[in-house]
Amino acid sequence: MRPIPILTLLLVAAPAFAEPEEETGTLNPEEMTIARILDDVARGETSMTNCAAGYGMTKKGDHDHAREVFEACAADGWTGAMTWMAQLDDNGLGTPDEDPGRAADWDRMAADAGDPVGMFNYGLDLMRGRGLEADEAAGRALVDRAAAAGLPVALRLQAAGYDLGAVTPDADNW
Numbered sequence: 001m002r003p004i005p006i007l008t009l010l011l012v013a014a015p016a017f018a019e020p021e022e023e024t025g026t027l028n029p030e031e032m033t034i035a036r037i038l039d040d041v042a043r044g045e046t047s048m049t050n051c052a053a054g055y056g057m058t059k060k061g062d063h064d065h066a067r068e069v070f071e072a073c074a075a076d077g078w079t080g081a082m083t084w085m086a087q088l089d090d091n092g093l094g095t096p097d098e099d100p101g102r103a104a105d106w107d108r109m110a111a112d113a114g115d116p117v118g119m120f121n122y123g124l125d126l127m128r129g130r131g132l133e134a135d136e137a138a139g140r141a142l143v144d145r146a147a148a149a150g151l152p153v154a155l156r157l158q159a160a161g162y163d164l165g166a167v168t169p170d171a172d173n174w
Contacts, residue, residue, distance in 0.1 A: 116149040
């Protein structure tokens with residue numbers, strides 16, 4: 001038998017022996033795209049990179065997708081995502097209205113998880129009474145904890161005698 005017909009037969013039959021795509025995964029998947037990140041997050045893959053991508057989505061005005069990413073990441077304990085959810089809710093981004101109460105809840109979750117930025121932000125919420133009942137003493141205590149952790153903005157607020165205008169000069173102009 002000649003080798004060329006056997007080689008031709010093997011090449012023609014090879015696709016019949018290939019595994020179906022669903023068994024081997026997606027062939028040539030997208031990489032480094034928003035679609036890929038959203039697919040990863042939908043499958044529960046909330047890596048630091050995927051969670052950080054929500055920032056870019058927010059900055060480009062894609063608040064709905066940013067919320068999908070940040071909510072999944074926050075549910076998995078990523079405190080930076082909790083802080084971003086607070087920012088989205090406090091400013092009404094990706095929702096019909098601002099929700100300072102929900103924003104304060106996100107800040108509290110980040111603070112409770114030990115995040116200095118969450119402590120600082122929840123401290124500001126308490127000092128201002130934004131989204132919850134004001135409690136100046138509790139707010140200052142959280143700012144002090146954030147400062148003890150070395151958060152520069154908390155140190156600056158302490159140095160300014162807790163004058164909120166020193167860190168957020170126009171925030172009280174609601």
